[in-house]
Amino acid sequence: MTFYTPHFSAALIAASALLLSATGCQRESTATVRVNCAVEWNGEPFTIGESGLDMQGREAQLERLEAYVSDFALHDVEEGWIDIDTVARLDFSLADSHALLEVKGTGDRSIDGIRMGLGVPADRNKDVDPASYDNPDHPLGFKGSAGMHWGWAAGYIFSVYEGRLLTEPNVPFAYHTGNDTCFRTVELMFDAPRLLECESTDLEINLVLDAYQCLHGDGDVIDPELDPETHTGNNLPLALRWVDLYQSAWSIAP
C-alpha cells in the first residue's frame, strides 16, 4: 500500500528541488579568488631582465624579483575583513605570478578590498625548517622555498630584489629582506565592490608592483651606488627603508 499518488510525488520532488536551490548557497562552501601580480617600471609594463631608467637617468637592470605574500584578507561590504590562510611565493619573472585565495562562507559576497601580508608570518618563519614540510613543493617547503630561505635559524627571505646599474663598471645591487621587523601589510580598496559568487572560481584581482617605486618613493630614494646591498641582518636600516618603499609600490590594476 502506498500513500503517494503520482501527482503527489511529482509535487514533492519539485518542492525539494526548489528548497535545495534556494538553500544551495546558504551552506558552507568555498569560492576561489585568483590574485594576479604583475610588475611595472614607473607605470609602464616591464619584464624582469629588462632595464629601466632610474631617477638619475641611469639604466637599472632588474634581474630577480621574488616575494612571499601571506595573511590575505578580503573586505566584505557587509561582514568586514575575512581572513584567508594562504602563503604564496611570487616570482615576477613568470608570466602568471599569482596567489589563490580560498574564501569559505555562505552565500554570495560583495568584495571591495584586499589586504595582503608582505612576507612570511612570524609563526611560520624562524625555527621552521623547510625540510619539515611533507610536501616539498609547498611554497615554504624544501623545493618550494629554494633560494628563498636563509637557514633554519634565520628564516625565510621575504623579498628578493636584485639587479645592477648598467654603468661602467656595472654596479650590482641586492635587497634581501626577512625577519619579523620587515613584515609589512598592504591594504588596497576597489573603486567599486565586486561580486564574489558562492562556489565561483572566476573572480580575479589584478595587482601591480611598480619596481621603480621600490627604489623611489615620496619620502625616500635608495641609490644602488650608495646603498647596494642588504640581507637584513647585516644592514637592517636599509632593509627597513626598502620594505617601506616596497609596501607603497603595490596598487590595484586599473
Next chain:
Amino acid sequence: MKRRSHTTWVLWAVALGWSLSGCDCGEAPVWEPTPYALEIPPFFPPMDIPADNPLTVEGVELGRLLFWETRLSEDNSMSCGSCHLPEVNFADPAQYSTGVTGAVGTRNAMALINLGWASSFFWDGRSPSLEDQIRDPVPHPSEMNLPWPEAVAKLQADGTDTRYPERFFDAFGTTEISEDLVVMAIAQFVRTMISADSKFDRWRRGETDLTDSEYSGYQMFLREGGDPEEVPGGQFGGDCFHCHGEAGLQFTDHLFHNNGLDPSFEADPGRASVTGSPLDSGLFRTPTLRNVALSAPYMHDGRFQTLEEVVEHYNSGGVASSTIDPFMKYTTGGLSLAPSQKADLLAFLHTLTDTVFVQNPAFQDPH
C-alpha cells in the same frame, strides 16, 4: 564389439595434448617487487620520488649493476662509475673526463651525492629529472658513445650470470629491456646514494662536538662577507650560505649563479645555453658542499685543484662581468678574510666529509 567414434578419438587426443602441454608450462612467473625502505636522515626533507618509478629492492639492485656496467659503452670499457669514482665523492679527479673514443669532455664530472633532492641536473641544469639526465652519457660521443638501441640489445642478449632479462622482470615485470627501464633502474640506485654521516651531521644530531676552529668556520660560513668599511653591513664573513644554504642540510640553493670566474663567456655560456637568456650567461648550478674536500677539482671547468684556491677565489671577489652575482664582492675588495679565518672556514668545510658514504659497500662495483 562397439567401435569408438572418430570424434571420441579426437577428444582423447586433445585432452592428452592439453594435459601434457599443461605440465610443461608450469605456472606463469609472478612479478612481486619488494618496496625499498628508503631512510630519510634527520633534518633532511622528504624525497620527491616520481610516482612512475618507485624504489624497489630489485630496481635498486638492478640499477647498481647497470651503473657499473661497462657493456653500456661502445667498447665495453666504461661504465657510469668510470667517471664517478666512489673515493672522490662519485666524481672525476680529472679536470675533464675522457670518453671511450679518447674525446675529452668540456666540464668537470659532477659529484653524485644526495641527487634525490636535486631539482635540475648537469652544470647548466638542462635535465629536469634524474631519469632525463641518465639518458645522456650512454650515447654521448664524448662519453660512452653507444646508441641506446645497441646498448639495450647488448643487455637483452646477456648470457652471463648477470641475467639481465630476469632482473628486469624482477624489477619491472617484463623481460623486454628498454632505454626507459635502464634509466629508471639507474635513477632508483642513484636516489639511494645518500650522504648524512659527516661530522657536521653528527654534530647537528648532537652526537659530537665541533672543534673551536670548525665552529668558528661554521659561523664564518653563515656571516655576511666584506669589510664593513667597504661593504655596508659586511661582517667579515665567508658569505657562503647565500648559495650553499643549509636548508634540508643540502648545502646548495639549487639555483644558478655566476661566481665571477671569467670576464666573458665564449668558452662556456653555462645556463644561457639552456634558456637562451643573456642574463644566464656564465651562470652554473650551485653544487653541494657535502664531501667537498673529496671532490677536487672545483668549478664547472675544474680549474681549481684545491679548496684553498677556491676560498682564495671568493676572498678575491672574482672577476667582473655582465652577470656576476651581486654576492661576489669584486668591487669592494672581496671578503677580506684573515689567514686564520680562511683556516677556520676550511676546517668547517672538512666537517662535511662523509667517508661512510663513499665507502658504503652498497654503492661499490658489484661486477
